[in-house]
Amino acid sequence: MSRKDTKTRQREIVEATLQLLGESGTQNLTTAGIAERVGISEAALYRHFDDKFDIIGSSIEFVGDKMESKLSRVPEGETGIGKLKLVFFRHLEYIEENPGNARLLFSDDIHFDDEELRKLLKKVVERRRDFIKEIVVEGQEAGEISAGIDAEGISLMLIGLIQANVLLWSLSGRSYSLKDQSRSLWQAFAESITR
Helix, strand or coil: CCCCCHHHHHHHHHHHHHHHHHHHCCCCCCHHHHHHHHCCCHHHHCCCCCCHHHHHHHHHHHHHHHHHHHHHCCCCCCCHHHHHHHHHHHHHHHHHHCHHHHHHHHCHHHHCCCHHHHHHHHHHHHHHHHHHHHHHHHHHHCCCCCCCCCHHHHHHHHHHHHHHHHHHHHHCCCCCCCCHHHHHHHHHHHHHHHC
16 A cells, blocks of 8 residues: 555545544644544654644635635636625535634633634634725725625624524524525525615
8 A cells, every 4th residue: 555645645634634623623633543543643743744733724724725715716707796795605514515624713611721723713804804805905996895884894793693603503403405595584684784
């Protein structure tokens, strides 16, 4: 059996970390469990990462990049409000397909005691906020979104709606389709920024 290169093994470790977070949360995340999921020894895990916080940091960057990739594919010619709708539902779709990612991004346990993880997570959230804000400004300039509402405020409201919705979904044991249950929420949000 041939040995995998470092990039491939690191990606496997990050994906295993996200799977475990989705299954059992942050409290039960251990390097031993991650190594077992990947099918390597715990010692081998440390050839690729310094410690659990290093793995979590790489996982945050991975999630940020994946989310950015999914959200940035907005068709040309779409209206500002249409782009916001795509971003809203793509966020929810991505989280529903990858529940460990939401636990990673929304958990105090992950970043509370670590300044570097806090900085990484802040960067991911700020990139999402700025991306959404650009769409809002574009919609305001086109007259589709109310110019009387702060563009950054709208972007933060949208992120907050997503987080609150994901929290309720998670607390329900993920017992329903996040995307399907969010249609009326989207409608109320869209009406509030287009009046």
